[in-house]
Every structure is written in C-alpha cells, then in structure tokens.
Amino acid sequence: MTEEAEHGSGGVYSVEGKEFNRDSRYITTRIVAAPRPGTDDRPVEAGRYRLIAAYACPWANRAIIVRDLLGLGDVISMGNPGPTHDADSWTFDLDPGGVDPVLGIHKLKDAYLKRFPDYPRGITVPAIVEEATGEVVTNDFAQITEDLFFEWRGFHRADAPDLWPAGLRDEMEQVMWRVYTEVNNGVYRCGFAGSQEAYDDAYDRLFTALDWLEERLGRSRYLMGEAITEADIRLFTTLVRFDPVYHGHFKCNRSKLTELPNLWGYARDLFQTPGFGNNVRFDQIKAHYYVVHRDINPLGIIPKGPDLSGWETPHGRGSSGNKTQ
Structure with a gap:
C-alpha cells in the first residue's frame, strides 16, 4: 500500500511499507553548451529560459543560490511560486493576479502539460521553462545546478566561485x-x-x-x-x-x-x-511545511518561534574551521 505524502519539493514521495521513499525520476532533458546529437538537449542561450523556483523548497533553493553566486541573474530569468501549493501544482500566488508575469500561467503544471499532455508524476520545483514556448525543459534539481556551473560558464560573472574544483570532485x-x-x-x-x-x-x-x-x-x-x-x-x-x-x-x-x-x-x-x-525566506519556509503537510500538522498552525536573530551574529569561522583567522 502506498500513501502519497506530498509532491513538489524535489519529487513525489510516499510512505511505502512504513518507510519514506522519494520518487527520483525527473525529466532528463538538459540545457548544454553543445547539444548532443540524437538527444533532446536544448542549447545554452541567454534570455531563453526561466527558472521557476520556490524559496520555500530546499531543492529549489539550491538553484536560486547557484544562479546568484554565478551571476546568471541577467541571463536566466526567475519566477517564484508561493510557499503553499495546492494538491495539484505549485502556484504563482505571490504575483499580481496569481499569474507568472513572463509565462502568463497560474500553475506551474501548465508548463509541464504544455510539453507532456499526460505528464504522470508530481509537478516539482525547481523547473526550467522555455519562455517562448512555455514548455518545461527540465526539473532535475541536481543536474540543473551542475549544468549551471559547467554548461553556462560563458555567462558567469568574472569572480564566480569554482563550485566544482577539479582536484576535489x-x-x-x-x-x-x-x-x-x-x-x-x-x-x-x-x-x-x-x-x-x-x-x-x-x-x-x-x-x-x-x-x-x-x-x-x-x-x-x-x-x-x-x-x-x-x-x-x-x-x-x-x-x-x-x-x-x-x-x-x-x-x-x-x-x-x-x-x-x-x-x-x-x-x-x-x-x-x-x-x-x-535568498532565504524564513516566513515562506515555515508556511510551506506547516501548512502543506496536513498529515503531520492537521490544523495548519504555523509556530511563532524559534528566534532566528542568531543567524546574523558573528560566526567565528576562519581558515582552521571553528577558529577565527
């Protein structure tokens, strides 16, 4: 027996035989500098794609951070669904009229169905959508951030960090x-x-x-x-x-x-x-988990705490770990 727990944050997951399982099947299309013959790869191109990523979702938050660190904000646009998606799809309820201003859609599901009319799995973030067609390209969260580094190098800011150092990979x-x-x-x-x-x-x-x-x-x-x-x-x-x-x-x-x-x-x-x-939105993070997970928190009450002011306090970290330089 399988009981669906949630969809949307990095994949569909379920309680199957008492143990949590995550469905890790994603759209395999990639966006690469040199598309491979015989694949459905899409080419790297500034202004062609839109990253759809909810600040509430940890898997999407990765893509938001990588895009920022590499300086790709002017190259790949970004849309941000609200934190409390419904049972059907992530929704753009933070935007005026509940519509993504570039894609013109209420639900991220519309971009999935535009390309795959019978898409069988959960509507997940992050997702990259082609702006001109409105079709989802990929939702493979791990591959997305890896490709942002390796495939989009020509658009990185000059002082972008080396997120995949060759000698340590x-x-x-x-x-x-x-x-x-x-x-x-x-x-x-x-x-x-x-x-x-x-x-x-x-x-x-x-x-x-x-x-x-x-x-x-x-x-x-x-x-x-x-x-x-x-x-x-x-x-x-x-x-x-x-x-x-x-x-x-x-x-x-x-x-x-x-x-x-x-x-x-x-x-x-x-x-x-x-x-x-x-790129952290604590209010959205708390709203997502406590409101969406009604099987765990049936009344959807969002706790006031904890005190989060400590995140801005001195961290004392230096070149030797927990010792200040």
Missing part, C-alpha cells in the same frame, strides 16, 4: 551523496516515517551523519576545504531549515542546529555570505 561526490541520503533526504525520512521502527532508524542515521559533519567542520572552514563548493550549497539548504522546521515538525529533535557548535558557526558563515542568506 571525486571526494566531493562522495560527500554530497552522504549529505543527500542521510541529511537532505534524512530529515524527510524522519518526518514521514510510517512506523516507530522506521522513524528510529531514520533518526539514528540522520544524527550519525550530523555528528560526522560536525567533526569534519572542526578541521576546515567548508566541507571541501577553504573555499565554498556545490557541497556546501546542498548542505546549507537543509541546515537553514533545521531549527525552524525539521527539529519539531519532522521530529529531528536530538539536537538543535544551534547546539552543534561547528555546524552552527558554519551555517552562519554561509548565511552571511552574499548569495546565501539574501
């Missing part, structure tokens, strides 16, 4: 996979567990990984050393939601982020870096 892939399975997805595995046993296992896996990250970040400023990489972006979007949402709403309550010194300093370090904190 093998190790970085391993780190990112553990972050994805145990932390990014791990909080959902806790929150949507269908049995005590499934929850206990998810909880233990999550905090084993967080303890590993806490130790790792005691040795270096960022996950891969002294410079920000894609790995940091992927971890950040979960950490920034941890105390406002995951600690209580998803029962990830062994420790708050603020009680893990290295992770808390690291998260504040990133938050205070241009491209990160300016």
Whole structure:
C-alpha cells in the first residue's frame, strides 16, 4: 500500500511499507553548451529560459543560490511560486493576479502539460521553462545546478566561485551523496516515517551523519576545504531549515542546529555570505511545511518561534574551521 505524502519539493514521495521513499525520476532533458546529437538537449542561450523556483523548497533553493553566486541573474530569468501549493501544482500566488508575469500561467503544471499532455508524476520545483514556448525543459534539481556551473560558464560573472574544483570532485561526490541520503533526504525520512521502527532508524542515521559533519567542520572552514563548493550549497539548504522546521515538525529533535557548535558557526558563515542568506525566506519556509503537510500538522498552525536573530551574529569561522583567522 502506498500513501502519497506530498509532491513538489524535489519529487513525489510516499510512505511505502512504513518507510519514506522519494520518487527520483525527473525529466532528463538538459540545457548544454553543445547539444548532443540524437538527444533532446536544448542549447545554452541567454534570455531563453526561466527558472521557476520556490524559496520555500530546499531543492529549489539550491538553484536560486547557484544562479546568484554565478551571476546568471541577467541571463536566466526567475519566477517564484508561493510557499503553499495546492494538491495539484505549485502556484504563482505571490504575483499580481496569481499569474507568472513572463509565462502568463497560474500553475506551474501548465508548463509541464504544455510539453507532456499526460505528464504522470508530481509537478516539482525547481523547473526550467522555455519562455517562448512555455514548455518545461527540465526539473532535475541536481543536474540543473551542475549544468549551471559547467554548461553556462560563458555567462558567469568574472569572480564566480569554482563550485566544482577539479582536484576535489571525486571526494566531493562522495560527500554530497552522504549529505543527500542521510541529511537532505534524512530529515524527510524522519518526518514521514510510517512506523516507530522506521522513524528510529531514520533518526539514528540522520544524527550519525550530523555528528560526522560536525567533526569534519572542526578541521576546515567548508566541507571541501577553504573555499565554498556545490557541497556546501546542498548542505546549507537543509541546515537553514533545521531549527525552524525539521527539529519539531519532522521530529529531528536530538539536537538543535544551534547546539552543534561547528555546524552552527558554519551555517552562519554561509548565511552571511552574499548569495546565501539574501535568498532565504524564513516566513515562506515555515508556511510551506506547516501548512502543506496536513498529515503531520492537521490544523495548519504555523509556530511563532524559534528566534532566528542568531543567524546574523558573528560566526567565528576562519581558515582552521571553528577558529577565527
């Protein structure tokens, strides 16, 4: 028996046999500098595409941050659905008249159906839509941010960070996979567990990984050393939601982020870096989880807390991890 838990944030997911599962099947089309013969690749072209990304969604938030860090704001336009999508689709309820001003649609689903009239899966963000046709191109959140770095290099700002340093990529892939399975997805595995046993296992896996990250970040400023990489972006979007949402709403309550010194300093370090904190909307984050997840929070009441003013306090991070330079 499968019980659908939610769609929209990085894929459809369900409670299947008491254990949370995420449907990770995405549209495989890519936007690349040199489209491959025999594929449905689309060419990189300034002004051709629109990134649709909700600030509420951690998977979409990655794309928003990468687009900003690389300086692609004038190259790829962006539309932002509201945080409380309905059962059918993410909606543009933050825009005048509830319509995306470029695509002219009320629901992101319209862009999916424009290309795939019988699209069978969830309407997810992030998604990239071709402006002229109004058709969705891709919704593969991991591939989107990777391609923004590798395929759109000709449009990066001059001082854009090297998010995929060549000498670190093998190790970085391993780190990112553990972050994805145990932390990014791990909080959902806790929150949507269908049995005590499934929850206990998810909880233990999550905090084993967080303890590993806490130790790792005691040795270096960022996950891969002294410079920000894609790995940091992927971890950040979960950490920034941890105390406002995951600690209580998803029962990830062994420790708050603020009680893990290295992770808390690291998260504040990133938050205070241009491209990160300016792309966080705590009100939208809380509204999304507490209003949409009625199976967990039936009355849709949004808690007032916690106090989030600490994100702007000095982080004390330097070149040697938790020690100030």
